Amino acid sequence: MPDQPIRRKRMTAERWVELLTTALDVMREVGYEALTMEAVAVRARCSKATLYRIWRGKPQMIVAALYATRRVDTGAIDTGTLRGDLLALCGQLVADVQRDTELLAALAHAVLIDPELASAMRTSLVEPESAALDGFVDRAVQRGELAARPAAAEFLPQLMFVALMARPLTEGAFLDMDYATRYIDLVIMPALLTNCPVVPPSFES
Known part of the structure; x- marks a missing residue:
């Protein structure tokens, strides 16, 4: 119903790491300058909006990926x-x-x-x-x-x-x-x- 809040699935720890690992994989292939949030979303099978809800932009996503996978x-x-x-x-x-x-x-x-x-x-x-x-x-x-x-x-x-x-x-x-x-x-x-x-x-x- 329109007056009911939309429920989003809570992201699991495994899915979180999968997103971050995917971001690093794409960066290794194309370089940081050519890396886009859209390319990561396509590879990770999620929406670009999902990534932007978690990280403000590409720098924050990549640093989070480096930290989480270190x-x-x-x-x-x-x-x-x-x-x-x-x-x-x-x-x-x-x-x-x-x-x-x-x-x-x-x-x-x-x-x-x-x-x-x-x-x-x-x-x-x-x-x-x-x-x-x-x-x-x-x-x-x-x-x-x-x-x-x-x-x-x-x-x-x-x-x-x-x-x-x-x-x-x-x-x-x-x-x-x-x-x-x-x-x-x-x-x-x-x-x-x-x-x-x-x-x-x-x-x-």
Whole structure:
């Protein structure tokens, strides 16, 4: 009857994940710039209005998809040592490295030209992961592994991101645990164990 409210089916958790996974599948095929809500709706067998009822637009949908389907749980890592925490994180990254590398590569250009996407990714993904990495360092200071918070800790998120993204470009291979272990032992740990900031050289004669 016209005066009765329309009842909508409640979306199940399985259907929610299916929508988000479909969005990522379409993005991998066509790229972020060419991705449309309509294309996702067609592939997911739902109406475009359904997607817009859940997400304001494409940036929010993709960030939600990245968050919901992520395999890495940095906040749950606590091995008792700083090196162990970093190795455990790399173990999670390696478990699904090809998928994650491809997704980040697909978004790399879009983040530069879409401020809304960049903001959503920083708020929902980058900042929580950076906070968890800060926790690694803070616990190391509390345990006495580090005498104080090192200056290099500011760049720890960037260093971990480089480990994931740079190897396909420089060596034509994805991150693996052998590479990750050497990277942590030869690059990250020496940087964090050095508490004195680097003094730039003087150019005065």
